[in-house]
Amino acid sequence: MGHKRHFLQHAVTNNRTDPNSSFYPAIFFSVLSSNSNKPTLNPFVAPLGSSVVLPCYVDELLLMEGLEVEWRRTDSGTLVHLYQDGExxxxxxxxxxxxxxxFFTDEIQHGNFSLRLDNLRAEDEGQYTCRVYSQQDSGSSRSISASVGEDVTLNCSVNSHITPEHIEEVSWKKTDEDENILVLLYQNNGTLSDSSDERYRDRVEFFTSEIFKGNFSLRLKRVRTDDKGVYMCQVFAGGLSANATVVLGQLGESTDK
Structure with a gap:
């Protein structure tokens, strides 16, 4: 499947002569949510020279890997702002x-991709579209390599409005042909290390201080030749779910003497 897309469209028109405006001159903004069955307009007025916030929220658990957010002028295709590769x-x-x-950088991890536009000008009138691209449904995976004996990080990060207390479960499994081997499990606000398969016990851990930022990456210590394979991270939170796949291959010999 391709990238999953979400978009909100914002219609912006010049309203310098509106007698009901609180400011003069001013720009009139009306916000249309295009992912609603019954789109509604929410008009508001902002004076020229001031700032305005165009809202864009995604009510879904998104993987940070491959996440891209674009704000464009729909009339000209002009790129207003871009979020890509985590920044x-x-x-x-x-x-x-x-x-x-x-962007409100600190809010992106909560699914808030709203745009603040400062120093409004008359030529800012037009239509603005927020598009969010996510690879979570694309079935793509990331391949990494490692040397035997070293530590390696398997990445899994989500971007969502879901708060930490709503995280129900995060699991890392090695998906062999005949079985799914539980590598590490997070439940009830804690890591359940004892539930790990004995082949991984005492060799795997989450980055604990990063969990509350939506980072569920796994550190695999002292890599062995039989660690080679496909690993899946599954996140369940607030009734939503997301998953990421990492392929650990090309295991080389350690360079340590």
């Missing part, structure tokens, strides 16, 4: 929006 990319935005368009 904002202001160098990619169109020149007119430099130092004027921002």
């Amino acid at each position: 904002s990319r202001p160098e990619s935005q169109q020149q007119d929006y430099h130092n004027r368009a921002y």
